[in-house]
Amino acid sequence: MNRLQKWVYGNWSVPIVSGMLIILSFAIQWLAGGVADLTVSPQWWLEAGAHATHAGAVFTLGDGFMLAAAVVAGYGIVAKAVRALIANVIGIDLLVSVAAIGAVIIGNFWEAAAVTFLFAIGHALEAATLNKTRSALAELVAVAPDSAIVVRNGEQQEIPAGQVRMGEIVLVKNGAKVPVDGQVVSGTGAIDEASITGEAIPVEKIKGSQVFAGTVSRGGFLQVLATGIGADTTLARIVHRVEEAQDAKAKTQAFIDRFSRWYTPAVMVLALVAGLISGDVVLALTLLVIGCPGALVISIPVAIVAGIGRAARNGILIKGGEFLETSARISAVAVDKTGTLTEGRPQLTDIVLLDSALDRTEVLRWAAAAEAGSEHPLARPILETAQADGVGPHGIPGTVTPVPGKGIVSDVDGRQVLIGNPPLLEQYNVPDDGSAAQAAKALAADGKTPMIVAVDDKVIGVVAVADQIRQDAPEMVARLHQAGVEKVVMLTGDTRLVAEAIGTATGIDEIHASLLPEDKLDAVVQLQQEGHIIAMVGDGVNDAPALATANIGVAMGAAGSAVAVETADIALMGDNLLKLPEAIGLAKRTVSVMRQNIAIALITVVLLLAGIFAGGVTMSIGMLVHEASVLVVIANAMRLLRNAQGSTEMPKRERTTEKGAKQVTA
Amino acid sequence: MSTSTTTRTVLRAEGFSCPSCVAKIEKQVGHLKGVENVKVHFASARIEINYDAERISADDLVAAVAKAGYKAVPSTF
Numbered sequence: 001m002n003r004l005q006k007w008v009y010g011n012w013s014v015p016i017v018s019g020m021l022i023i024l025s026f027a028i029q030w031l032a033g034g035v036a037d038l039t040v041s042p043q044w045w046l047e048a049g050a051h052a053t054h055a056g057a058v059f060t061l062g063d064g065f066m067l068a069a070a071v072v073a074g075y076g077i078v079a080k081a082v083r084a085l086i087a088n089v090i091g092i093d094l095l096v097s098v099a100a101i102g103a104v105i106i107g108n109f110w111e112a113a114a115v116t117f118l119f120a121i122g123h124a125l126e127a128a129t130l131n132k133t134r135s136a137l138a139e140l141v142a143v144a145p146d147s148a149i150v151v152r153n154g155e156q157q158e159i160p161a162g163q164v165r166m167g168e169i170v171l172v173k174n175g176a177k178v179p180v181d182g183q184v185v186s187g188t189g190a191i192d193e194a195s196i197t198g199e200a201i202p203v204e205k206i207k208g209s210q211v212f213a214g215t216v217s218r219g220g221f222l223q224v225l226a227t228g229i230g231a232d233t234t235l236a237r238i239v240h241r242v243e244e245a246q247d248a249k250a251k252t253q254a255f256i257d258r259f260s261r262w263y264t265p266a267v268m269v270l271a272l273v274a275g276l277i278s279g280d281v282v283l284a285l286t287l288l289v290i291g292c293p294g295a296l297v298i299s300i301p302v303a304i305v306a307g308i309g310r311a312a313r314n315g316i317l318i319k320g321g322e323f324l325e326t327s328a329r330i331s332a333v334a335v336d337k338t339g340t341l342t343e344g345r346p347q348l349t350d351i352v353l354l355d356s357a358l359d360r361t362e363v364l365r366w367a368a369a370a371e372a373g374s375e376h377p378l379a380r381p382i383l384e385t386a387q388a389d390g391v392g393p394h395g396i397p398g399t400v401t402p403v404p405g406k407g408i409v410s411d412v413d414g415r416q417v418l419i420g421n422p423p424l425l426e427q428y429n430v431p432d433d434g435s436a437a438q439a440a441k442a443l444a445a446d447g448k449t450p451m452i453v454a455v456d457d458k459v460i461g462v463v464a465v466a467d468q469i470r471q472d473a474p475e476m477v478a479r480l481h482q483a484g485v486e487k488v489v490m491l492t493g494d495t496r497l498v499a500e501a502i503g504t505a506t507g508i509d510e511i512h513a514s515l516l517p518e519d520k521l522d523a524v525v526q527l528q529q530e531g532h533i534i535a536m537v538g539d540g541v542n543d544a545p546a547l548a549t550a551n552i553g554v555a556m557g558a559a560g561s562a563v564a565v566e567t568a569d570i571a572l573m574g575d576n577l578l579k580l581p582e583a584i585g586l587a588k589r590t591v592s593v594m595r596q597n598i599a600i601a602l603i604t605v606v607l608l609l610a611g612i613f614a615g616g617v618t619m620s621i622g623m624l625v626h627e628a629s630v631l632v633v634i635a636n637a638m639r640l641l642r643n644a645q646g647s648t649e650m651p652k653r654e655r656t657t658e659k660g661a662k663q664v665t666a
Numbered sequence: 667m668s669t670s671t672t673t674r675t676v677l678r679a680e681g682f683s684c685p686s687c688v689a690k691i692e693k694q695v696g697h698l699k700g701v702e703n704v705k706v707h708f709a710s711a712r713i714e715i716n717y718d719a720e721r722i723s724a725d726d727l728v729a730a731v732a733k734a735g736y737k738a739v740p741s742t743f
Contacts, residue, residue, distance in 0.1 A: 080690070080735070089689040127681045134711055141678065144742060162742055231743040239743070243710040301709045 014073055015121035021069035022113050029062035040064055045107035066109040073116035074100045090264050092292045098268075099288040099619060106281055114620030115289055122627030129634045133302050136309025136641065137246070140239050143195040143214040148179030161213070162230050172222040177214065181228030181235075184209045189220025196234055196559050197574030198315025210560055237565045238573070241319075242312045246305045248320025252594065253300045260297045267291030282619070283612065290608040290622035295629040299597030302637035307590030310640050315573040316583045317558070323569045326551050327587035332532035333485050333580070334524060334546070337492035337499060338377065340537055340556060340577070341506050342467035346378060348385040349448055350464040352439045363461035365391040367453045370410035370417035373397030378449065381465045403427065405493055405516040407451065418454040419463075421495070430454045436462055447501025449494055469505050472577045477507040479581035484588065489527065491520045491536075491546070520546040535570070537580060554580065590640055597633045604629040672702060673719040677731060679738040682711045687736065694734040698722055713738060 041059045074097065081093035096119050103112035131138075145161040149171045156171065161179040164170055169185065172178050178191065190202040193215045202218045205211060211224055214235040230236065249257070267288065275284025304321040311318050318324055338344050351360045368386030371379035372393040386392045398411040406427065407420015418424055422437050432452075439462045440450035448464040477488050489510045492499050499513035512523045524546045527534050536543070536550030547553035547568075555561070555568035557575040565571050572579040608625055611617035617625075679691075688706040691713060695704045700721030705714045715727055724740045731738040 083690055083694075083734070086693065130682065131680055137710060141741070233743070236743040243707070243712055246709040247707040247712075305709050 012124055014076060015117060015124055018069045018073035018113070018117045018120060021065050021072060022117060025062045025065035025069065025113075028065060029060070043107070046105055063109050066113045067104065070100060070104060070109065070112040070116050073113065073120040077116060077119060090268070092264070095264065095267065095288045095292050096623075099285045102281065102285040102288075103619060108282070108619070111285075111619045115623045118620065118623045118627050122623075122630060125627075125631055126634060129631065129638065130298070130302065133306040133634065133637055133641065134309065136306070136313045137239070137242055140195070140235070140242065140312060144235060144239075145177040145179040145213055149173070149176075164226050164229050166226055166229060168226050170224050170226055172211070172217050172224055174217055174219050174221065176217050178211050178217065178224065180213050180224065180226040181233045182211055182224040182226045184211060185223050185225045187220060187222040189222045190218045191222075192216045192218045193559070193574075196238065196315065197576075198313065198579070199574045199576060212559060234559055234562070234565065237562060238312065238317060241317050241565060241571075242308060245308045245318055245320040245323075246301075248322065251322060251325065252598070253304070253321060256296060256300060256598075263296075264291075286612055286617065286619045286622055289619050290605065290612065290617070290626055292626050295601035295604060295626070295633045296598070298630065299601050299633050300594050302634055303590055303594040303597055303640065306637040306640040307586060307593070310643075311583060311586050314579070314582065314586075314643075315559075315576075316579055316586070317565065317568075317571040317573065318583065318587065319569045323552060324587045324590050326533065327535070327570065327584055328591035329533045330485060330535045330552060330584055330587075332487040332489060332527050332534045333480055333537065333584075334489045334491050334520075334527065334534055334550065335508075335537045336520075336543055337490050337494060337502055338467060340470075341473045341490065341502055341508075342469055344377070344467065346381045346449065346465040346467040348381040348463060349466045350443055350450075350462075352443070352462040352464075353460075354435055354439065354462065355458065355460040358460055360461070361389065361391055363453055363463065364389060365393075366412070366417055366455055366460060367419060367451070367463050369393040369398075369412045370400070370408065370419050370453070373400040373410070374402070374408055376402065376408065378451065378465055382463060405514070415456050417456075419451050421450075421452065425452060425454060425459070428454075428457075430457050430459065432459055435459075441497070444495050444497035445501075447498050449498050467502075469502060470577060473506045476577040476580060479578060480584065483581045483585045485581075485584065487527075487532065489523070491515055491523050493517075517543075517545060521549055524549050535584070554583075556580075586640075593636055593640055597636055600629055600633055600636070671718050671720045672716055674714070674716050675724055675727065676741045677713040677715065677728065677738040678741050679711045679713055679731060679736045681736050682708055687734075691731055691734045691736065695727060695730045698726065698730055701727070712741075 038061045039058045040061055043058060077093050077100070078097045081091065081097040084091045084093055096115065100112045100116045103115065147158055148161045148164045149156050149158050150164055151169050151171065164180050170179055170182065172189065184205050184207055186207055189205050191205050191211055192202045193212065194200055195214045196212045205222060211222070212235060213228070213233040228234070271284045271287040271291065274287055275281055300321070304324065307324060308318050318327065335341060351363055353360050353363055364382070364386050367382050368391065371382050383392065398413070401409045403409060403420065403424055406424040407418065409428065410417045410419070418428055418430060422432065422440065425432050425436070436452045436459045440452055443450040443462065443464040448466040450462050450464045452459060453461050453463060480488050487509045489512065490499055490503055490508045491512050493515050494513060496511070496513035499511045503511045515523065520543065524534055524536055533551045535552040535554055536547050537554040537556060538547050552569045554570045554572065555564035556572050558564035558568060558571035559573040570583055572583065604625060608617055608622055612622070688708050691706045692704050695701055695713070695715060700718040702716040702718065707714070713731060717727065728738050728740065
């Protein structure tokens with residue numbers, strides 16, 4: 001309530017009072033045939049010539065009220081203009097001030113009152129609506145936790161969230177906000193991570209899980225070790241990224257900035273020259289009013305602020321206006337297969353025995369021993385299965401030498417073990433009678449990844465792992481096409497057969513298989529040479545060169561990685577594939593709003609100019625149209641804050657629990 | 667020149683409606699004794715200020731921004 005009062009009396013008191021005075025003035029002049037319109041003084045203003053709007057040659061009571069209206073509405077504008085002038089800024093306030101004061105000097109009290117009144121009311125509306133376009137960011141800032149429960153000296157204490165010390169244990173109870181970034185050390189619970197990832201469904205947390213400041217517990221009880229506080233939390237990083245993104249100037253914006261720097265002074269000069277040539281003071285003043293650059297200078301920032309803010313609320317971080325512009329032109333998307341199209345958690349599916357002297361368990365044992373020191377994602381399913389079967393490796397792993405794109409060479413108890421594809425066997429001169437290659441081929445035909453195991457120059461068997469296709473991968477590809485992407489391309493180090501099995505299932509347009517990291521880069525460059533604007537989605541180290549070369553580098557599941565949040569052109573906080581088409585769609589919508597806004601602003605100015613020289617556009621009409629155009633531009637940008645169809649965002653009420661809670665206690 | 671007490675703070679402001687607000691606030695805050703530099707971001711409505719915490723407080727900065735006609739709150743991060 002208090003805030004509402006402040007708002008009414010702060011922003012709206014001036015236009016309200018001014019408007020009432022205008023009404024009063026008209027009432028006095030017209031009611032009872034102007035009987036009440038007493039003469040106050042003789043004419044003291046300058047003769048305006050042909051365009052004079054003042055009927056009589058005396059200053060009446062009605063004029064007095066009209067003048068008062070202009071003073072009430074114009075006082076703040078003139079004060080702002082003076083302050084801006086002191087700061088060497090020739091702004092819109094100055095144009096309006098000169099026009100209004102000029103109108104008073106020539107006795108056009110109605111025009112002066114109308115111009116200042118409209119400007120004041122327009123300004124109040126602009127301030128309110130512009131704040132709305134920034135609402136997405138404000139919500140993010142509001143998500144920041146204010147208090148934390150820590151255990152100190154064996155007691156629970158409630159302290160401000162900013163005072164939690166690194167390495168302290170904080171307690172997260174049901175319904176409370178997580179106050180810090182940290183790791184769960186005990187307990188279980190469900191956390192609503194909508195504020196960070198834009199995902200509506202709460203995430204189960206167990207010992208060892210990562211939690212983020214600003215997310216909300218929806219059940220359970222967690223003890224969390226603080227690993228990031230205050231400015232060092234994912235939420236703070238997101239807020240900073242969004243702010244920087246909103247401030248980053250798009251190319252178009254830089255042009256508009258340069259343009260508006262000389263535009264306003266140029267309008268003043270134009271008005272002066274036009275006034276001197278025509279000898280028509282009213283024309284000059286009208287030119288001043290309609291030359292206000294309002295709609296043009298804010299047309300792009302409002303669109304960018306709204307677009308980037310909306311994206312952030314949906315767990316999509318876009319680096320800035322320039323990247324929005326580029327994203328809107330994306331015609332090809334390259335995705336890494338593993339972890340994007342597939343779950344990225346391969347399971348061991350087959351063990352083929354090729355050495356009759358051994359058994360299948362032996363093959364698994366050798367494979368596991370060789371992979372023990374490997375960092376490769378394909379090592380994990382082998383090791384997990386071996387451990388489950390009781391043949392897991394013991395002691396210290398031997399040295400592992402990765403051979404990119406081919407496999408690994410490992411030293412196990414002085415014996416050389418190879419795990420990889422046929423080219424690896426060739427490189428190390430391991431003979432194969434064809435059975436290994438054949439077995440590998442058969443497995444690959446089923447979309448599995450075969451790995452030939454050889455010990456000391458003898459092939460002993462083939463193991464195969466397969467990755468599950470992610471449920472929403474086909475949907476993502478379809479939606480990318482809907483968003484206007486011509487080509488979705490799969491880049492993978494896997495064999496063509498595996499890649500094709502996945503590609504067919506997901507609807508991928510083009511497959512580049514058996515790629516080394518540098519080949520991925522070449523594939524991206526090749527697409528660019530074909531004239532594509534390409535976005536590359538990746539997560540791993542081996543995608544880094546391709547990500548950097550692509551026009552837009554997209555990081556998936558970035559919430560857990562500070563580096564990804566800082567560096568990716570587009571960071572998708574959650575791990576939801578459908579965020580990618582959504583990001584591209586939103587970029588397209590934002591850019592079209594930017595273009596519409598510039599068009600609206602330019603057309604308005606051109607029409608008004610034409611209207612002045614053709615006659616018919618007065619100062620007050622000019623101001624009305626001008627203010628209307630500014631509001632239209634803002635309203636147009638605000639459309640971006642609404643979610644488009646198929647958006648992945650959760651319902652709003654889900655994340656305003658905090659405010660609701662506060663209102664109850666107030 | 668000692669920078670030992672230089673503090674950087676970010677104010678988040680409300681009611682930025684035109685880019686000319688920027689220069690106004692930069693002037694108004696920049697004139698204060700103890701303020702080393704000030705940068706106003708129009709789009710995100712942020713005011714970044716480096717100042718000497720021994721000579722001027724964050725509250726003084728908020729007051730200066732208020733004098734220029736805008737409400738601002740110091741941010742926690």
